Amino acid sequence: MAASGISNVRVVVVGDPGTGKSSLIVAAAAESFPDKAPPVLLPTKLPPDFLPDRVPLTIIDTPSRPEDRELVEQECKKADTIVLTYACDQPSTLESIQTYWLPELRALEVKVPIIVVGCKLDLRQDKEPMLEQVMAPIMHDFREIETCIECSALKRIQVLEVFYYAQKAVLHPTAPLFDQETQSLKPKCIRALKRIFILCDHDRDGALNDSELNDFQVRCFHAPLQPPEIVGVKKVVSEKMPEGVSENGLTLTGFLFLHALFIERGRLETTWTVLRKYGYDDELKLREDLLQNPSFKRAPDQSVELTERCLDFLKGVFAAFDMDGDGALRPQEIEELFSTAPSNPWEEDLSEGSVEVNAMGGVTLNGFLSQWSLMTLLDPVKSLGHLIYIGYPADLTSAFRITRRRRLDRKKQRSQRTVFQCYVFGPRGAGKSALLNALIGRPFADTSRSTEEDRFSANIVEQTRGTKKTLVLREIPEEQVANLMQTKDALAPCDVAAFVYDSSDDASWERASEILVKVTALGEHSGYEVPCLLIAAKDDLEPDPLAIQNSARVCTDMGVEAPIAVSMRLGDIGNLFRRIVDAAERPHLSIPETEAGKSHKSFNRIVNRSLTITAVGAALVFVGIAAYKTYEYRRRSSSS
Incomplete structure (x- = not known):
């Protein structure tokens, strides 16, 4: 199973008739060009060792007849990713992608990555415009297109690459990380990478020195960086973004720039490897399994509270983010505090007025601790997650206690x-x-x-x-x-x-x-x-x-x-x-x-009293019988 947790990728191949769908699948699976491909192939499986991520693929061929449209729609809705084909020697099939297929997939609300594939590359005329020129405006209008590629099943040119990109689009998706329109990292991605940077910055000087960079590399990729490689990384960053490197090492700005560069160059697996190593799922939130320890299993009349150790940590956090030293956290300071979390968990609560604030709207220390206690009372898993996001340093079991039952x-x-x-x-x-x-x-x-x-x-x-x-x-x-x-x-x-x-x-x-x-x-x-x-x-x-x-x-x-x-x-x-x-x-x-409650208690007292009297009576009878038996034994013994 891949680091993403996905154990199989379902690829659905669609496109106009005669664009080479079946031939493409056969060429990938059999590594040869079919003399005569059937109209529609049965589901084809590529084993794990076919592609670098070692996750099996199931490739679904689709018919092209109009009467099979409903079947094609059903398959598209079950897809993890879609390979959309056109024929390089038939311009009308490329036009069909823009005028029919992409709008149709949107209408079906199919929200998966799309790989646009030009088949029959060997038949493309030299006078035809290059792929980048043709696809640039289409990719601008349809952001769901992950990438585009041309191939030839006959010549076996870039056939496996088609399915490599299809699998990669599922295992290492672009959408959560990168905004194609602005060509920049998305806010949630920045927040996650910022948390990782802070966790790696052991000396808290705002930069990753050579030792910290090396520790990061070993943790994520199980291999150290050689000194020339570290120099090379810093050089690349400093040439493009001087503020990305300081005398202490790689700054947060440089760290974010490197990941944007990886993504722009198609190396999304690098950034995803880092994110998953630090516990993030595909939505850039902490994985569910990380939020199960400690367990908050409890009876309905038990609650979860923060321990003194955790409250002391939170007091330190408050002091650290009270930048102006006014004894309160302004909205900007709270945003900075939660800048390593997917979002500010208190935004709605604070706007409605749930805790104490000063005259300027800043949350006081009492308000800050109370808001944490309130979040823990109502949603301890949410509280646990945000303690992780802001860097609680100890074992999380030390942060919480489950109270005694009210009964x-x-x-x-x-x-x-x-x-x-x-x-x-x-x-x-x-x-x-x-x-x-x-x-x-x-x-x-x-x-x-x-x-x-x-x-x-x-x-x-x-x-x-x-x-x-x-x-x-x-x-x-x-x-x-x-x-x-x-x-x-x-x-x-x-x-x-x-x-x-x-x-x-x-x-x-x-x-x-x-x-x-x-x-x-x-x-x-x-x-x-x-x-x-x-x-x-x-x-x-x-x-x-x-x-x-x-x-x-x-x-x-x-x-x-x-x-x-x-x-x-x-x-x-x-x-x-x-x-x-x-x-x-x-x-x-x-x-x-209530009167009913009093009557019920009175009834219980009467029953309990009756049971007590009965028990005492039974005991007296038992004692009487025992005494009588003793008397009879002694009388018989004396008479004999």
């Missing part, structure tokens, strides 16, 4: 977690979004758009005893509650639930209390009971007497604490976030009960 936390009456997730419920307009904004220090806004999808915010909360925990608030829109209730494990990731309502509006309280009952019932049914807090928002407004009265009744009936009064407008939230974290840390407290 066990309740039994132990204490949670050991450092990151807590709070689900924020409540009716529309109650102040849920304002609560999330308050956590990350965003000012109160009189007007705000309604949240249609779940939204997250995260920040570090310092507890009274000096410990620091990360609190993640997940806002659940009122319209999404019904969908959430349909999932049995919906509350498994939840450490604590907050129910926000407008304290000046009894209708808002009624809706919040309905959601509270539903969430409590789901927890009782699923076994994922969670601590619950009521938050009476908009305390700056005149409170509704009915809301006060009804909330007091519900708190008494369900066994929860009195509502916490806050005003986001006035910034009067007291120690709200500490109280949320406290409730999460003591998961056996603040758990409400």
Whole structure:
């Protein structure tokens, strides 16, 4: 199997009638020209040792009759690459490629490399224009053409080269690496090569010295560079791009220039060998197998957290990329941080406001660490991948820990977690979004758009005893509650639930209390009971007497604490976030009960008590029988 992971390449040969499709295939497979080739060949296999990459090819011949068009379309859709033929002695077949075949393949949405092949080279007239002149405008209009080549099956000229290029287009594709129109490396390719360059720059001086270049060569190609070869490489770069070489060695600019040069000269396998050696797949992302260690297999009520060792590494990264030393990372600095990843993973989150930023929009250290914790909580594989992209130096198993199950936390009456997730419920307009904004220090806004999808915010909360925990608030829109209730494990990731309502509006309280009952019932049914807090928002407004009265009744009936009064407008939230974290840390407290839940617990207590009484009674009967048997034995012994 090739380094790309592809074990076989399927090549489909299409073209106008009489262009030499079948003869080309026979000449490649049998290394001879057929006296009379059949109209359509059966699938032909070229063994691994036929071509340098040692990957077998399956070549599919196609019929040329109009009535077989559907069959040809089906084969094209199954192809890894397509060889599109024309006859060098028949200009109309070349015109057909441009006017029929290439547009037809686009219409079929066949998105594979295309090799345009001029067959019957031995019959081409000298007066005909050269291949480059003919194909240049066609290749400009149809970027899917990987390359073009002329051959002669009769003379066996460049026959195997046709299928070499076809295979190469699949195993070492151009499209992910190079933009043919601008003749430059694509952004994802630059990001990947930049990461590789940084990993090879062991002394971090911004250049690859002779020793580092040699180490790179040995790792990728298993052969050292001789001193004259290193001199030659530097000379080629410095002549074309002086800034590509410094007194310390080959710079990143020079490193990228070399790879662009390899690609322009058709040596894509060189760049692909480097990329694959450093773990990249054909989409220039880390291979899936690299993201399986450590394993994040866990129960629904377990989560993944970053270790102190990883957080210390991230603090160092923050300091390194805080170029202006203002204690925050500006958008440009975050882009530079993730310039070795396929893209910035936080772009959407930060634009929506998920963590703390300063007045200039720079992400603070607390915001930076919180964003990493949030990404790890929601998608640990994504977090793992980006730790690799930014160069986490230690064993990745040292970066993560899987938490204890919440059910066990309740039994132990204490949670050991450092990151807590709070689900924020409540009716529309109650102040849920304002609560999330308050956590990350965003000012109160009189007007705000309604949240249609779940939204997250995260920040570090310092507890009274000096410990620091990360609190993640997940806002659940009122319209999404019904969908959430349909999932049995919906509350498994939840450490604590907050129910926000407008304290000046009894209708808002009624809706919040309905959601509270539903969430409590789901927890009782699923076994994922969670601590619950009521938050009476908009305390700056005149409170509704009915809301006060009804909330007091519900708190008494369900066994929860009195509502916490806050005003986001006035910034009067007291120690709200500490109280949320406290409730999460003591998961056996603040758990409400419905009437059905109370009845169920009462029934279980009665059953358990009955079983205990029965067990005690049975034990007494057993003791009585044993005592009677002892008495009888002694009586008989004395009488005898």
